[in-house]
Amino acid sequence: xxxxxxxxxxxxxxxxxxxxxxxxxxxxxxxxxxxxxxxxxxxxxxxxxxxxxxxxxxxxxxxxxxxxxxxxxxxxxxxxxxxxxxxxxxxxxxxxxxxxxxxxxxxxxxxxxxxxxxxxxxxxxxxxxxxxxxxxxxxxxxxxxxxxxxxxxxxxxxxxxxxxxxxxxxxxxxxxxxxxxxxxxxxxxxxxxxxxxxxxxxxxxxxxxxxxxxxxxxxxxxxxxxxxxxxxxxxxxxxxxxxxxxxxxxxxxxxxxxxxxxxxxxxxx
Numbered sequence: 001x002x003x004x005x006x007x008x009x010x011x012x013x014x015x016x017x018x019x020x021x022x023x024x025x026x027x028x029x030x031x032x033x034x035x036x037x038x039x040x041x042x043x044x045x046x047x048x049x050x051x052x053x054x055x056x057x058x059x060x061x062x063x064x065x066x067x068x069x070x071x072x073x074x075x076x077x078x079x080x081x082x083x084x085x086x087x088x089x090x091x092x093x094x095x096x097x098x099x100x101x102x103x104x105x106x107x108x109x110x111x112x113x114x115x116x117x118x119x120x121x122x123x124x125x126x127x128x129x130x131x132x133x134x135x136x137x138x139x140x141x142x143x144x145x146x147x148x149x150x151x152x153x154x155x156x157x158x159x160x161x162x163x164x165x166x167x168x169x170x171x172x173x174x175x176x177x178x179x180x181x182x183x184x185x186x187x188x189x190x191x192x193x194x195x196x197x198x199x200x201x202x203x204x205x206x207x208x209x210x211x212x213x214x215x216x217x218x219x220x221x222x223x224x225x226x227x228x229x230x231x232x233x234x235x236x237x238x239x240x241x242x243x244x245x246x247x248x249x250x251x252x253x254x255x256x257x258x259x260x261x262x263x264x265x266x267x268x269x
Contacts, residue, residue, distance in 0.1 A: 033077050033145040040247035042154035044254045045142045051258050052134045058110070058123045063130040065261055069254070070137040079144050084137070091136055099128040148172050153235040162233045170223065177218045178211075185211055 033041070048069050055062050074081055085092075106121030142151070152165045185207060189199060199207065 034241050035243045035246050036145075036250055037242050037244070037247040038146055038150035038154035039157045040251050041142060041146050042151060042158070044251055045138050047255065047258060048138050049135050051262065052131050052138075055127070055131065057127055058120060060123060060126040060130055063127065063134060065264070066134060068257065068261075070134065070141060073141045073145075077141075077145060079141060084140055088136060088140060092133070095129060095132040095136065098132060099125040102128070149235055156235055165235070166233050170219065173222060174215065174219050177222070178215050181211055181214050181218065185214075 048066075052063065052066055055066075073079065074084075102125040103119055103121035106119060106124065108120045109117050110120050110123060111118050146154075148169060152169050155165045155168075156162065186199075189203075189207070190196075193200075
């Protein structure tokens with residue numbers, strides 16, 4: 001049984017690594033999304049998040065209208081909603097932990113809905129949940145449609161400092177290295193301690209230290225390989241398939257929809 005549990009833990013790690021590589025292969029697979037400039041997709045995502053955050057804290061009904069963006073993008077660009085829920089289930093768990101104490105500290109009654117008295121704390125909690133869910137969905141849609149290099153290129157087009165963009169790119173690559181090194185160390189430990197459940201607390205320090213050193217060495221080799229291949233802190237985009245007309249239309253249509261929703265008192269007040 002212990003051996004099965006050990007195999008199960010390493011199986012989870014292998015699954016996480018395969019899932020990251022699978023997401024990388026899927027990014028930009030839709031030809032329609034490849035025709036959009038990365039700056040257009042990044043700008044619309046940032047604008048949408050700003051509109052979501054600007055909704056009043058006690059007005060969850062207004063956020064229902066903003067569901068039009070994630071739903072429309074998932075339908076237009078063939079993004080699976082079920083797969084999204086599976087991949088982000090851990091994130092959604094932490095989202096639902098946010099604001100859970102609001103109904104306890106803010107018990108001022110606001111309205112009566114079908115015989116149920118809703119307090120200000122309940123409304124603020126629901127609104128916080130919906131804001132977090134909508135922003136997470138918008139970020140997931142952007143990651144599904146755009147590669148990390150394209151996102152970094154879009155950030156540089158917005159004049160984000162090159163050091164920050166390079167750091168973001170290296171963190172993304174470092175995450176994969178970290179998971180692979182963790183998987184190797186866990187397999188090596190299980191081979192040296194067969195039948196043991198988990199990792200003994202006495203070796204936690206040495207394992208974490210070795211993991212940090214090994215991932216730092218791997219990260220340094222990756223960075224040196226990037227430098228040898230001509231990387232100088234800038235990102236470039238092959239514009240052969242990018243359509244400026246579609247990119248402008250994409251930004252203009254969604255900006256128009258967001259402004260129209262902004263003018264509705266039922267959405268923002």
